[in-house]
Amino acid sequence: MRSAKDFFAPLAVGAPTPVTEVPARPSRMIHFFDPSNPKMAAKVPDMVGVSDVLLGNLEDAVVADKKEAAREGLVQIAKDVDFGEHTQLWTRINSLDSPWVLDDLTRLVTEVGDQLDVIMVPKVQGPEDIHYIDRILAQLEAKGGVQRPILVHAILETARGMANVEEIAGASPRMQGISLGPADLAADRRMKTTRVGGGHPGYLVRQDPAKGLDGAPDYTGERSVFQQDLWHYTIARMVDACAMHGIFPFYGPFGDIKDTVACEDQFRNAFLLGCVGAWSLHPVQIEIAKKVFSPTAEDVAHARRVKEAMPDGRGAVMIDGKMEDDASFKQCMVVLELAERLSANDPELATMYEEA
Ligand SMILES: CC(=O)SCCNC(=O)CCNC(=O)[C@H](O)C(C)(C)COP(=O)(O)OP(=O)(O)OC[C@H]1O[C@@H](n2cnc3c(N)ncnc32)[C@H](O)[C@@H]1OP(=O)(O)O
Ligand SMILES: O=CC(=O)O
Ligand SMILES: [Mg+2]
Secondary structure, eight states: OOGGGGTSOOOOOOOOOOSSSSSOOOOOOOEEEEETTTHHHHOOOHHBTTBEEEEEEOOOOOOGGEEEEEHHHHHHHHHHHTTTTTTTEEEOOOOSSSSSSHHHHHHHHOOOOOOOEEESSSSEEEEEEHHHHHHHHHHHHHHHHSSSEEEEEEEESSSHHHHTTTHHTSSSEEEEEEEOOOOHHHHHHTOSOOSSOOOTTSSOOOOOOOTTTTTSSSSSSSEEEEETTTTTHHHHHHHHHHHHHTTTTEEEOOOOTTTTHHHHHHHHHHHHTTTOOOEEEEEEHHHHHHHTSSHHHHHHHHHHHHHHTTTOOEEEEEEEEEEEEEHHHHHHHHHHHHHHHHHTTOEEEHHHHHHO
């Protein structure tokens, strides 16, 4: 562990100074595209301003013989496309034990380092992986003359990464956030699922049997079942680790593209638990994330009323029959700050909140 006094010092001569606070930029959806897929790549310019984050994926879902094409495609996109002020460009590099990662980092940082906001690192096992990335990024930033530090986002998708999540979150001032990677995590944990995120009909609780006429349980009667959330523990723990270190938690992929209803539910669970965004794998998921990860007009209106009733955030008042005090005031401030930040980039949202 570095001492507190040199935590924010650059890790290579000539590298930019690390940030002391992670910028809170709108990141409701991290939209994945494969830069080696000409159809997807061609859509990137039109998605600027539509998606908060566009991520050129180099890892899983890109076949081995397309790895170089994906890397070069992303370099070209970063050079050609103006991402403007409101859309960030991220990449997901190959895993640290893969034959591609060193070239991913070297090529991208030295060639288009100033265009890249965040590098997502898959299968992070512990703080040592972030320390490795931290140092090599500093060396490459110095070599490429990169002006601002590239931030790092870890995917939580191994049991060991899960066990080390707090240390991962605090491993470097570059840490921007963490995403849950439910597909790899399920495999690594040896869960018996075959899906990319979301729930499972077999993971449920069943109502107790009613009593029969003889007072004994009637095991033949109808009983309600309630599907449970496979990811509750993991997301909640990730959210705490991120909040503790001032970085941002995200839900990852939802693979059932056609099930837009369950996708919205999964995203909303993550939002309510504290996540700021989720991955979008298909254009249809961008709108779902935008809807879910923007506070509702109703919540914004309520938060404003609480703020008006308690201008200094202290005391206790009744609003619509409910007690509000310092703690609910703070929750309202979280909602209002997010609404303000999002509406600064989104005139439609700004109008919706004005009219709320
Ligand atoms: C567990 C993990 O690691 S998850 C992260 C890794 N996985 C990914 O990144 C997957 C990204 N997404 C995809 O590859 C695709 O969306 C798929 C394979 C899921 C579905 O693709 P398709 O069957 O082509 O979907 P569909 O036919 O509905 O596509 C409609 C159009 O949207 C385009 N499109 C689909 N996905 C995307 C995308 N992510 N970004 C941009 N455009 C896209 C298609 O190219 C197609 O274009 P066209 O109308 O010009 O032909
Ligand atoms: O990379 C994401 C995952 O779910 O695995
Ligand atoms: Mg994965």
